[in-house]
Amino acid sequence: MPAPPAVQVSDLVMRYGATTAVDGLSLEVARGSITAVLGPNGAGKTTTLETCEGYRRPQGGTVRVLGLDPVRDRRALLPRVGVMLQGGGAWSGVRAVEMLRHVAALHAHPLPLDLLVERLGLAECGRTPYRRLSGGQQQRLGLAMAVVGRPELLFVDEPTAGMDPAVRRTTWDLLRELQHDGVTTVLTTHYMEEAERLADLVHLVDHGRVVASGSPLALTRGRGDATIRLVVTEPFPAGAPQSLAAALGAATEVLPVDEYSLVVTGPADASTLSVVSAWCEDFGVVPESLTMGRMTLEDVFLAETGRTLAPGEGGHAA
Amino acid sequence: MTQQDTARTGADGTFAPRPGAAPYAAMVRAQASMETRLLLRNGEQLLIAVVIPVIALVGGVVAAGRLGIDLDGADPVDALTPGVLALAVMSTAFTSLAIATGFERRYGLLKRLGASPLPRSGLLLGKVGGLLVVQAVQVVVVGAVALALGWSPDPLGLLLAVPCALLGTAAFAGLGLTLAGTLRAEATLAVANLVYLLLLAGGAVVLPRSSYGAASEVLALLPSAALGDALRAALLDGTLAVLPLVVLAVWAALGASLASRFFRWE
Numbered sequence: 001m002p003a004p005p006a007v008q009v010s011d012l013v014m015r016y017g018a019t020t021a022v023d024g025l026s027l028e029v030a031r032g033s034i035t036a037v038l039g040p041n042g043a044g045k046t047t048t049l050e051t052c053e054g055y056r057r058p059q060g061g062t063v064r065v066l067g068l069d070p071v072r073d074r075r076a077l078l079p080r081v082g083v084m085l086q087g088g089g090a091w092s093g094v095r096a097v098e099m100l101r102h103v104a105a106l107h108a109h110p111l112p113l114d115l116l117v118e119r120l121g122l123a124e125c126g127r128t129p130y131r132r133l134s135g136g137q138q139q140r141l142g143l144a145m146a147v148v149g150r151p152e153l154l155f156v157d158e159p160t161a162g163m164d165p166a167v168r169r170t171t172w173d174l175l176r177e178l179q180h181d182g183v184t185t186v187l188t189t190h191y192m193e194e195a196e197r198l199a200d201l202v203h204l205v206d207h208g209r210v211v212a213s214g215s216p217l218a219l220t221r222g223r224g225d226a227t228i229r230l231v232v233t234e235p236f237p238a239g240a241p242q243s244l245a246a247a248l249g250a251a252t253e254v255l256p257v258d259e260y261s262l263v264v265t266g267p268a269d270a271s272t273l274s275v276v277s278a279w280c281e282d283f284g285v286v287p288e289s290l291t292m293g294r295m296t297l298e299d300v301f302l303a304e305t306g307r308t309l310a311p312g313e314g315g316h317a318a
Numbered sequence: 319m320t321q322q323d324t325a326r327t328g329a330d331g332t333f334a335p336r337p338g339a340a341p342y343a344a345m346v347r348a349q350a351s352m353e354t355r356l357l358l359r360n361g362e363q364l365l366i367a368v369v370i371p372v373i374a375l376v377g378g379v380v381a382a383g384r385l386g387i388d389l390d391g392a393d394p395v396d397a398l399t400p401g402v403l404a405l406a407v408m409s410t411a412f413t414s415l416a417i418a419t420g421f422e423r424r425y426g427l428l429k430r431l432g433a434s435p436l437p438r439s440g441l442l443l444g445k446v447g448g449l450l451v452v453q454a455v456q457v458v459v460v461g462a463v464a465l466a467l468g469w470s471p472d473p474l475g476l477l478l479a480v481p482c483a484l485l486g487t488a489a490f491a492g493l494g495l496t497l498a499g500t501l502r503a504e505a506t507l508a509v510a511n512l513v514y515l516l517l518l519a520g521g522a523v524v525l526p527r528s529s530y531g532a533a534s535e536v537l538a539l540l541p542s543a544a545l546g547d548a549l550r551a552a553l554l555d556g557t558l559a560v561l562p563l564v565v566l567a568v569w570a571a572l573g574a575s576l577a578s579r580f581f582r583w584e
Contacts, residue, residue: 053433055584075437080337083433088426091356098352105348106434108338115332145430152335181333 004067006031006153006184007052013060014047014208021047023208024061029201034175034185036195038297039205040309045188046086048205049157052186053083066153079107082151084142086158090130096141097126100148107149116144119174121167135162143171147178154178154185160194172198190309192298196220204301211304220295227295228264228276231288235259240283247279248272255302260288263299268292339435349436349444354451357414366409366514367452368459374524375402375460379467390528392554399464399471400549401524403479404486406456408523408542410449411487413514416494419445420506423498428583449487457483472556479552485566486545492573493541499581517542526550538562541569 007029014022022044029035037045050056051063054070054077063070068077090099097117104110117123120140125133133141139162146154159175160168175185175198189195195202196216204212204219212219241262245254252266264276273292280287301309339345357363375398381387382394389397422428431441461469498506517523520530521542527534537543544565551559 055429055432078433079339079435080335081433083430085426085430085433089430090425091352091427092421092425093356093359094352102348102352103434106340106345106436108340109336111333147333149338149435150333150336152337178333181331182335183333 003031004064005029006033006066007035007186008064009048009052009061010063011061012048012051012058012063014044014051014056015059021208022051025205025209026061027203027210027213029184029186031184032179032182033200034179034187034198035201035203036199037186037188037203037205038190038192038195038199038301038309039188040190040307043205044208045190045205046157047208049155049186049188053081053155054078079149080152082146082149082154084146084154084156084159086161087138087142089142089145090138092129092131094130095127096122096130096133096137099130100141100144103145104148109150110148111150113148116148119170120144121170136164136167139163140167140171143174147174147183152183154183156185156187158189159187160189160191168194192296192301192309196297202297204297204304206301206305206307212300216297219297219300222300226265226268226292227299228268228273228290228292229261230264230276230280230290231261232280233286233288236262236285237283240285243283244276244279247282248275253303255299255306257302257308263302265295265299265303342437342440345436346440346443346447349441350447350451353418353445353448357410357418357448357452358455363414363418366413367406367456370409371402371406371456371460372463374405374518375399375463376467378402378524390526393468393470395464395467395469396471396554397526397550398524399460399469400479400553401526401546402460402464403457403483403553404523404542404546404549405518406460407453407483407486407545408490408517409514410452410456411490412494413510414452415445415449415491416498416510417507419495419498420501420503420510423583424503426584432583446487446491449491453483453487471553475552475554475556478556478558479549482545482548482552482558482563482566485563485570486541486548489541489545489566489569489573492570492577494573495577495581496573499577499583522546539565541566544569 005028009025009027012022012025025044025048037048039045051058052065052070054074057071065077066080070077097113100113100116104113117126120143122140122144125137139159143156143159146156160171163171179185200215202214202216202219203210236259241254241256252264252268252272255263255265257263264272277290298309378398379394382389494510497509501509521540522530522537523542523546527537527543527547530537544562547562548559548566551557
């Protein structure tokens with residue numbers, strides 16, 4: 001019998017009072033993969049992850065982690081799973097390496113601390129109390145705590161939030177290395193780039209549902225290879241997207257982003273670009289920028305939901 | 319992953335999964351040692367654990383001598399030391415535990431440990447271990463100061479005092495955890511300190527109940543007075559006082575059931 005998927009979520013429903021945080025979400029995580037759950041704040045990512053971690057009991061649907069029920073089989077599952085919370089998770093007065101050593105002491109075969117301290121750049125702050133660590137240092141310590149017990153499966157919630165770009169890349173390298181050594185990783189993120197660079201499989205999530213799934217390449221190729229992005233100096237007059245869509249014809253899709261910008265997807269090429277340019281002149285809008293580039297997951301998300309991934313636009317965090 | 323990536327990261331099986339929980343006893347030991355270090359690291363915790371009881375003892379003995387206060391006819395240091403030990407037990411098992419646990423909840427530590435192999439029973443045992451180590455430090459310090467002041471406890475009473483102190487610890491710890499598991503951390507801090515001060519002043523913990531006049535009978539039902547009475551009976555007279563121990567047992571049962579029922583981990 002083949003091993004069950006690392007994670008299998010079927011029709012998960014989670015509510016907080018009158019708010020439905022997760023609304024019939026289904027996803028699967030293959031063993032050995034890095035799988036990203038990508039969506040804006042408030043999409044239900046953290047709630048889904050915490051249900052997989054056994055913190056919450058599903059109100060509807062089922063969750064299986066390594067073939068087990070994360071609530072009922074919690075004790076059997078916990079040593080096999082590494083968890084990185086979105087924030088906190090340490091005493092305020094504990095020193096960074098002291099905390100890591102403590103978590104290591106709870107496991108049977110922990111990784112050598114020196115290795116993690118070096119790889120995650122924690123040496124510089126090893127004796128600093130947790131409350132005085134920067135946000136990025138707290139994140140790195142959180143990741144170290146999640147991997148130190150040599151888990152089979154890693155749940156990381158917004159692993160690189162608050163990290164500078166160089167440290168973010170170091171973190172991605174570590175996650176890739178873990179994957180190479182056989183660790184499955186499930187990560188939530190609202191950074192399109194993180195999902196695109198790191199994940200084998202991306203589940204785009206919005207309003208508590210998966211709106212699209214696939215490899216980053218499959219998702220971005222699915223709607224044509226390129227994207228044209230138009231940003232204008234004054235807000236668009238009413239009816240602008242419809243007018244542009246009419247000018248371009250049925251093969252392309254016009255997606256309004258906000259009152260200053262829109263995106264054109266589909267078989268966009270140089271001739272499409274000239275049509276858009278001509279339309280600007282005819283319609284009387286002045287481009288701030290008009291660019292053509294490869295399609296991103298951000299564009300896919302916009303196409304699927306009509307919303308952007310950017311934080312601050314997606315309501316409160318779940 | 320491309321070949322180039324593999325070459326760059328140099329992955330070689332270092333991170334190959336090898337999950338497993340440490341043996342239960344090792345986890346509890348690690349947790350207790352951590353709890354102890356953190357309890358003793360805080361200045362304000364040390365103040366409440368050691369400095370205030372010592373001041374209460376020295377101040378009480380000096381004041382009783384100067385003012386000629388009668389403490390049931392006993393030598394002031396003999397009469398006051400059991401109560402000061404009771405105060406020390408109460409400060410750690412109730413105030414320190416409540417405050418520390420309240421902030422552990424607030425900082426997501428309890429949630430994080432909830433995802434570690436350490437079971438809740440192990441966490442609780444670790445906390446108890448930390449408490450007992452801190453209390454041992456308190457007893458040594460307070461006892462040394464008392465002996466320097468001429469304390470002559472009943473030898474058998476020193477043994478009898480141990481179960482009294484443990485029962486008192488259980489009673490106060492249950493109440494402290496109930497507080498920490500239901501209120502916000504700041505509210506826990508405020509309430510735990512306030513209750514400590516109120517019991518210190520009016521709870522018949524340091525001073526014997528006879529000093530409180532007509533309130534004496536009612537005070538007997540407080541855990542603070544019960545612990546003070548039990549330790550005084552043991553250390554002054556070498557006897558086990560049954561009624562105070564029953565009172566402590568009832569508080570311990572109440573505290574445990576409240577904590578297990580209402581404690582919220584997040």
